[in-house]
Amino acid sequence: MKTAETLCGADWYREAYRRMALIRGFETKAAECFTRSELAGNIHLYMGQEASGVGACLALKESDYITSTHRGHGHCLAKGASTDRSMAELFGKETGYCRGRGGSMHIVDVNRGILGANGIVGAGIPLAAGSALVSKIKGDGAVTMAFFGDGASNQGTFHETLNMAAAWKLPMVFLLENNHYGVSTEIHRITNTDRLAGRADAYGIPGVTVDGTDVEAVFHTVAGAVERARSGDGPSLIETMVYRYQGHYCGDPAAYRPKEYLEEGKSKDPIDKARARLLELGVQDEEIEAIDRSVSAEIEGAYQFAKNSPDPDPKAVIEDVYSSDNERSVLR
């Protein structure tokens, strides 16, 4: 149990709530747009998991780094990505973070330490370790956090990287968001591991499981791991237990899940919980509603920005494959 001194106060909770509401608002809008066919391709929604990304990113400094996943909107926004440029990327616009070259699964903002969402499950984990290796070599004091899901915890890259990061005491945190499903496959059908964080034992590092619907619990747990990483004691594996409200992708009816899964998840909704805590901390309803209104206004602004932004120039399709000698290297 946290003592009264270490509990987060109202200011902290206002910011945590705002960020979670922003992610929920962003994705609600994105889902609407997708359903109306305003968005091309596919989107994977983070709804329900907001406390994990926000609690974890609140334990990081702006100068720290993250890598993310195909379900990456939440991580990027939690780390400070702009809603305008993120939404524009979903719309495939030139003003998007990746100038429309990446889309929903590939938001990157190097200036904010967001080394990228990634379309290949487990691929971001070694990239994060590479960033942590640089911090170790340069002694820049930065910590890198790799976000990934229960699905990625069965990829070789997870085990290989956990092993190397532990051996070399890399300043990083492995943040495993266990929403129980890799697309349709329930985690216990494909592993004999009760607690995925227990895999840390095999690599000689701490492994902690935490309620991923409780933003403060996530924050405290991650803050400890970040401190450990920053002080040179090496990585930790944190498993946040979360609920994925949507199917694997937007529009997936998730018929493979029992209805109790969603009922249970919604009964522990991370934003509802944070709201309740704000009220407990003496924040007035009106103030929370004001946060909600400012979030709605920001999301509407992001939507308008994205919709009204120009498409990329089709003639630019060959640009930026290479940093040097691009045209020759592309044309032959």
Added chain:
Amino acid sequence: MKLTVSKAIGQALHEEMERDENVILLGEDVGVMGNVFAITHGFRDEFGENRVIDTPISESGFTGIAVGAAMRGMRPVVEWMYDDFITVCLDPVMNQAAKLRYMTGGQVKIPVVFRAPMGAGRRNAGQHSQCLEALFTHIPGLKVVCPSTAADAKGLLKAAIRDDDPVVFLEHKLLYAKKEEIPDGEYIIPLGKADIKRSGKDVTILTWSRQVYFALEAAETLAAEGIDAEVVDLRTLVPLDWETVKASVCKTHNVVVVEEGVKRGGVGAELSAQITEELFDELDSPVGRVAGLNVVSPFAPVLEDAEFPHPADIVSGVKKTLGR
């Protein structure tokens, strides 16, 4: 100064590590052992374990780590013990390193070099003998370098390390022990420049890596029969030095592409297509190909020698193209 190809590669790495502290080495047995071909012998003592990193046998993991480090501004040089091992770490190369610049809208550079020994002739059988350059040239975002001589290996590796893009640098194992003259002092050979290793007027042989030596040997045999072959060492497959290829084709009007790797879907097929599409009117004969058989590299020496081209195969390939 005379140096072996492996020493020339070691010298390039050494000079670049001295010049730029962002150059780091990662791979299996590159540190304490100094690489299985002794290329990085003594580097760990000199540059420290932070810059010369012995990795576990986790190619996918450490290749991905190198790509992540490159995103943060380092210039990692990754060593795969054999190019055949790409099969267990293709994702960080193909889906990450090669694509990240484009997919981030140009936000990042990935200045990483992937070095690997390649090639047949060492009786290492099917999983340690392949020439996989065609696989790499197929992937947009990668540059591909296949040097032949010691001088080229050194100058090209230095250029590859300084390049801001991911470069696959393939070294033929059977060239490592070749001792050759290299220029004194600091020099760079830019990527994308072919080298005419032998000038000739009757036929152009386009080749790279170990087959350059076989082509030169074949050219001497052909010369004795009155056929004057030009041997163009492409050195870099991406970017391709089309100007040199074109000039040579327009001079000789006959082309044979020689490669050690398997013929089907090979680099020769691509070169043949480009030449046929764009220089058809210059050609006196169809573009010929001399390449490895579409089989697995066998162990038994008599079988292995039947699998990839030797000078005599190049001689007959050229004669066939010239109708002689």
